[in-house]
Amino acid sequence: MWIKIGLEKLDMHKEVIVKALLDSGATGMFIDKKFAEERGFKMEKLERPLEVKNMDRSNNNGGQIEHKVKCNMYFKGHMCKAKAVKTWS
Numbered sequence: 001m002w003i004k005i006g007l008e009k010l011d012m013h014k015e016v017i018v019k020a021l022l023d024s025g026a027t028g029m030f031i032d033k034k035f036a037e038e039r040g041f042k043m044e045k046l047e048r049p050l051e052v053k054n055m056d057r058s059n060n061n062g063g064q065i066e067h068k069v070k071c072n073m074y075f076k077g078h079m080c081k082a083k084a085v086k087t088w089s
Contacts, residue, residue, distance in 0.1 A: 006074035007082075011042050015074070031069050031084040043067040043086060050085060 001022045006015045016039050036043060049064035065085045073082040 003075065007041075008072040008074065009039075009041055010070055010072065012040070014040075029082055029084040031086050033067075033086045036069050036086050041069045041071065043069055046085070 002019050003022050004017060005020045006017055008015045031041070044067060046066055046068055049066045051064055052060040052062060054060050067086045069084050069086055071082050071084070073080050
């Protein structure tokens, strides 16, 4: 299911409206690297990179995830602090 949410860049306090996939089966929140870079989200290096596995438990050929983005997420008047790891482009 796709929903429209707002993501606020914490360093600039600017909001970006996006379509987000809800309940994708993923075990966390993810943001595309190219999307984050083009919209000016500040990326922070993770202390330890995250290994990415496919459904068959093989390593994903996109490599490890090495950065995260912190932002506020808004949906229908509710706000929560979010940490999304950035994926490859």
